[in-house]
Amino acid sequence: MDSRYLQSFVFVVELGSIAEAARRLDLTPAAVAQRVKMLEAELGATLVRRSGRTVGATEAGERILARARTVLHDIRDLRADIDDTDQLGGQLRLGGMATMMAGLIPDALAVLLDLKKWALPHAAPKRFVGLLWGRSSARLRLVQAFLAAADSIERH
Amino acid sequence: MDSRYLQSFVFVVELGSIAEAARRLDLTPAAVAQRVKMLEAELGATLVRRSGRTVGATEAGERILARARTVLHDIRDLRADIDDTDQLGGQLRLGGMATMMAGLIPDALAVLLDLKKWALPHAAPKRFVGLLWGRSSARLRLVQAFLAAADSIERH
DNA sequence: TTTGGTTACGTGCCGCGTAAGGATA
């Protein structure tokens, strides 16, 4: 399965238009329609419903939409990891309880934007280190910076 | 990016042989070697090291190996979700704290293997329902069966 | 009338097999 097919399908559903997706992808509408058809043939299911002039996802389309986004995200991460030796890049998803979202995270992000504080390798509380995995040093530094910011804020 | 390229790369690294990967994939060694080359060209990095007669992953290859497996796994899930209306399939990964791994989960799995107990839609404690997402009914039923098993075991 | 989706058709290139050559156990 080609990820470009998944990207086309996701764009078509998100934008609700084959023509608009074609413009984003630098393709002709015919090519985009064919990509969706190919994906449908490969998966053996109809993914988009053509109702008049607009397009929407079928039930099967909705069912795989989230997974398609996951695959595209993973591929983006994979590409980022290739030349990811020590520089920042890619996307970091942070989650937290409601209290953190309202209080801790905004302040922590403010500190994150201060580039000089990014290199604090030993500031992370040890009780959090066990939660880190993967080998992307850039993301590791981001998380370390976040934890350092959280630590400094907690001490205030 | 074509997932078949990733699959070829993963096979080559896992098996340590282009010829063996070609046999598994029903391809010629030339085709497999070309797939790896294409992938390397697309990612802009050398992924496998040819040392004499055997092949191994380079540092960049090792770095993306886990992610490549993730992508392949996600695509398999995506395919499974297409015609996944009510039957079991795919792979379910369960995690738990050490105490659960030692005590609760083995018993719960034993109950899971009793097919007659799989259809217990309302047995899941409500406090856990918020943790479930996705719409794969088969997996949902598996989780529900797990929770039902956990519930019945807790009551003992 | 303008915009959007589809179909038919032509074409370039990609991705495969085949065959031959070199290297290693």
Next chain:
DNA sequence: TATCCTTACGCGGCACGTAACCAAA
């Protein structure tokens, strides 16, 4: 010597664009 990886080469198919057609706003 047999197996493995590579390279060169040829070919078929697929994935585009183009153009024409139809439908909807």
